[in-house]
Amino acid sequence: MNRKLKLLILMMTASLLLNGCWDSKELNSLSIVSATSIDRSEDEWIISFQVVIPQSIATQTGGGSGGSQSPITIFSTRGKTIREAMQNANLEAPRALFFAHNSILIINEQVVRNAGVQQILDFFLRPMESRETMSVLLTKDKASNLLEVLIPLEKISGNAIQRVITQGQENLSQVKNIKLIDFASMVANPYQGAMAPELRVSGNQEEQSTLDALKSTRNQAVLKLGDLGVFRGDRLVGWMKRRESRGVAWLSNSVKNLIIVTPCSDQDATRLSSYRVTHSSTRVDPKMVDGSVNMMVHIQTKGALDETSCTMDLTKPEVISKLEEAIAEQIKEEVLATWKRMKDLNVDVVGFLDMIHRRYPAASKRLSKSEHPLQELELDLNLEVNVEHTNMINKPFSNLIEPNK
Numbered sequence: 001m002n003r004k005l006k007l008l009i010l011m012m013t014a015s016l017l018l019n020g021c022w023d024s025k026e027l028n029s030l031s032i033v034s035a036t037s038i039d040r041s042e043d044e045w046i047i048s049f050q051v052v053i054p055q056s057i058a059t060q061t062g063g064g065s066g067g068s069q070s071p072i073t074i075f076s077t078r079g080k081t082i083r084e085a086m087q088n089a090n091l092e093a094p095r096a097l098f099f100a101h102n103s104i105l106i107i108n109e110q111v112v113r114n115a116g117v118q119q120i121l122d123f124f125l126r127p128m129e130s131r132e133t134m135s136v137l138l139t140k141d142k143a144s145n146l147l148e149v150l151i152p153l154e155k156i157s158g159n160a161i162q163r164v165i166t167q168g169q170e171n172l173s174q175v176k177n178i179k180l181i182d183f184a185s186m187v188a189n190p191y192q193g194a195m196a197p198e199l200r201v202s203g204n205q206e207e208q209s210t211l212d213a214l215k216s217t218r219n220q221a222v223l224k225l226g227d228l229g230v231f232r233g234d235r236l237v238g239w240m241k242r243r244e245s246r247g248v249a250w251l252s253n254s255v256k257n258l259i260i261v262t263p264c265s266d267q268d269a270t271r272l273s274s275y276r277v278t279h280s281s282t283r284v285d286p287k288m289v290d291g292s293v294n295m296m297v298h299i300q301t302k303g304a305l306d307e308t309s310c311t312m313d314l315t316k317p318e319v320i321s322k323l324e325e326a327i328a329e330q331i332k333e334e335v336l337a338t339w340k341r342m343k344d345l346n347v348d349v350v351g352f353l354d355m356i357h358r359r360y361p362a363a364s365k366r367l368s369k370s371e372h373p374l375q376e377l378e379l380d381l382n383l384e385v386n387v388e389h390t391n392m393i394n395k396p397f398s399n400l401i402e403p404n405k
Helices: 003-017 054-059 082-091 109-115 118-124 143-148 157-171 180-188 211-215 242-251 317-345 352-359 361-368
Strands: 030-041 044-052 072-079 096-098 104-108 135-139 195-203 221-232 235-240 258-263 272-289 292-308 378-389
Touching: 030 109, 030 143, 030 157, 044 082, 044 143, 072 082, 072 143, 082 096, 082 118, 104 109, 104 118, 104 143, 104 157, 109 135, 109 221, 109 235, 118 180, 135 157, 135 180, 143 157, 143 195, 157 195, 157 221, 221 242, 235 242, 235 317, 242 272, 242 317, 258 317, 272 317, 272 352, 272 378, 292 317, 292 352, 317 378, 352 361
Parallel strands: 030 096, 030 104, 104 135, 135 195, 292 378
Antiparallel strands: 030 044, 044 072, 195 221, 221 235, 258 272, 272 292
């Protein structure tokens, strides 16, 4: 073989084997971002970063308290664009910001009401480091304030926020973890409105932002999930309260675990029972009736009675049937409250219009010309509730105290 050809093959082989570390970065030259917030002021973007302090994490043990240094620090920078604000972080940050572990994005209410989320999504979907699975949250307060709150049970509060969302989704169902890629898909869908949960500070935020907060047995403030933000296009148009958020979960078949509280009777609203949903399924079927579209919604739930202060004999089938009717009435009220709120906001967060578009294109085309398409739909609700068991006891404990009732 020609000597030049051998040399060329050797150079090409070496180039394939030696290019693996061309863009490597040393860990001690990076600032690891765990959460990001976005505010706006004077026509500029204000981007805040929650950065982990590795040496503080390494020296602390247990739940994260007891150290002499905060486990996180906050940077805030400004710019005419988000990219410019990010770039300006280099003016004060001693290390390059690293976003591969950024799991939380908190956006201020006024930003999404006035400027929308189009530019925000465009930026965060572009960089290779950015995670499409980061959770999107809204806040009615200054977004950077939420990054400053220290949480004793978690060293990194960004991770704590992520756990709160996950717990809320699994155990309450009314809160949904909206990932960046899912949020972008909803915003881009012309037949469905987007939504994102609210995160708020409850208590004294300033006192919970100092190291003394990690040494106290009682938190001065906590981070809590609140209402559900509703979008039309890329702008926030309103909020749904907790009860209406539960209705969204029922209609969108996302109920996993939920407690329904029902009164013992219409005459006595002080005595209550708790029904725990263990399984739920929702089927939505659009039907054409006399030229208009009816949304046929069938909700089926199974669960257990976890608690009651009622005096009743749960071994009797007619008592269980009456209890199931009361639970169904509670679910119906939640769903109808949500349906009313959706029509008031003129936003379809459940995706009814998307279903109609796929089933009846002609009707969808007609509805798309209406300024209030939800007002032209009818909701036909059918509920099927099943109390599968009453746990370890059949008769309420109150029967032992009031046996004659």
